[in-house]
Amino acid sequence: MIRVAIVGAAGRMGRMLVTGVMLDPELALSGALEYSGCPLLGQDAGVVAGQSAAGVRITDKIEDFIANTDAVIDFSSQASTMELAPRLAAAGVNIAIGTTGLTDGDKAALRSLTAAGAKIVQAPNMSIGVNLLFALCAKVAPLLGEDYDIEVVEMHHNKKKDAPSGTAERLGEILAKARGLDYGHDTRHGRVGMVGARSKGEIGMHALRGGDVVGDHTVIFAAEGERVELTHKASSRETFAKGALRAVKFLATAKAGLYDMQDVLGLKDF
Numbered sequence: 001m002i003r004v005a006i007v008g009a010a011g012r013m014g015r016m017l018v019t020g021v022m023l024d025p026e027l028a029l030s031g032a033l034e035y036s037g038c039p040l041l042g043q044d045a046g047v048v049a050g051q052s053a054a055g056v057r058i059t060d061k062i063e064d065f066i067a068n069t070d071a072v073i074d075f076s077s078q079a080s081t082m083e084l085a086p087r088l089a090a091a092g093v094n095i096a097i098g099t100t101g102l103t104d105g106d107k108a109a110l111r112s113l114t115a116a117g118a119k120i121v122q123a124p125n126m127s128i129g130v131n132l133l134f135a136l137c138a139k140v141a142p143l144l145g146e147d148y149d150i151e152v153v154e155m156h157h158n159k160k161k162d163a164p165s166g167t168a169e170r171l172g173e174i175l176a177k178a179r180g181l182d183y184g185h186d187t188r189h190g191r192v193g194m195v196g197a198r199s200k201g202e203i204g205m206h207a208l209r210g211g212d213v214v215g216d217h218t219v220i221f222a223a224e225g226e227r228v229e230l231t232h233k234a235s236s237r238e239t240f241a242k243g244a245l246r247a248v249k250f251l252a253t254a255k256a257g258l259y260d261m262q263d264v265l266g267l268k269d270f
């Protein structure tokens with residue numbers, strides 16, 4: 001039995017994760033963390049998630065569960081994730097991070113924790129479909145070549161805080177690498193005004209927000225006379241939660257290291 005605590009337990013993903021852990025016979029819910037001002041502190045995490053009582057109260061102190069926890073799943077905020085990770089790693093707790101908006105510096109800090117023995121999965125999207133899309137893009141972009149202009153379009157619900165989505169950024173990084181471009185330098189985030197004709201050496205990135213959209217991502221390869229579009233649409237957050245539970249099980253037997261969902265799902269050699 002793997003004892004799992006959820007960070008951001010009262011959030012959209014947190015409630016889904018609490019439910020997933022409670023329903024999985026290989027996992028046991030050991031803790032539920034929220035920020036200090038959260039009005040749901042002290043409530044049963046299972047009840048908050050719409051399930052039966054889990055016997056785990058939402059707390060703002062990791063000391064309430066860290067000694068009885070094997071792994072933490074963290075879908076909260078960049079600041080929270082980066083504050084907690086060193087404390088969890090020091091206690092020998094495995095970490096599956098779904099939080100987006102992490103900087104390159106944050107990722108370097110996570111890598112240094114793993115160099116000191118931590119086991120971490122960090123992935124901007126834990127669904128099988130999106131991770132397959134990552135692998136497909138890495139194959140398709142060089143095959144189509146630079147006659148095909150690349151644009152990435154994502155759409156999310158109107159509560160999402162970061163833009164573009166972590167998934168769109170990862171797609172941009174994969175596509176830039178496949179084209180010999182630099183993601184940071186060669187990406188055009190939306191276009192406005194007299195920007196001139198599109199250059200070959202750019203990747204367009206567009207973030208749409210509205211309603212309750214769970215998460216849509218489309219990569220467009222557009223050439224003279226045709227275009228290819230690869231699309232993933234998530235219709236339920238359950239798909240991300242299932243991936244996070246797989247990540248926790250993967251970490252239970254993994255060596256120290258910083259992994260992504262390509263490792264968890266065995267897509268590295270796809």
Ligand SMILES: NC(=O)C1=CN([C@@H]2O[C@H](COP(=O)(O)OP(=O)(O)OC[C@H]3O[C@@H](n4cnc5c(N)ncnc54)[C@H](OP(=O)(O)O)[C@@H]3O)[C@@H](O)[C@H]2O)C=CC1
Pocket residue numbers: 007008009010011012013014033034035036075076077078079080097098099100101123124125126127162166240
């Ligand atoms: N990797 C993946 O597959 C996926 C990643 N995500 C990412 O996960 C994150 C959360 O998404 P979502 O659930 O929709 O967002 P929510 O805002 O619904 O949930 C985040 C929760 O974390 C809480 N939180 C904030 N700070 C802390 C803290 N210091 N300690 C504990 N809890 C804290 C938030 O409280 P408050 O509301 O008060 O800020 C909130 O309850 C985002 O970064 C999102 O992009 C989302 C879906 C899939």
Ligand SMILES: O=C(O)C1=N[C@H](C(=O)O)C[C@H](O)C1
Pocket residue numbers: 100124125156160161164165166167168214215216
């Ligand atoms: O905030 C969300 O909702 C989502 N965030 C992730 C991202 O930023 O890529 C993954 C998913 O698309 C949902």
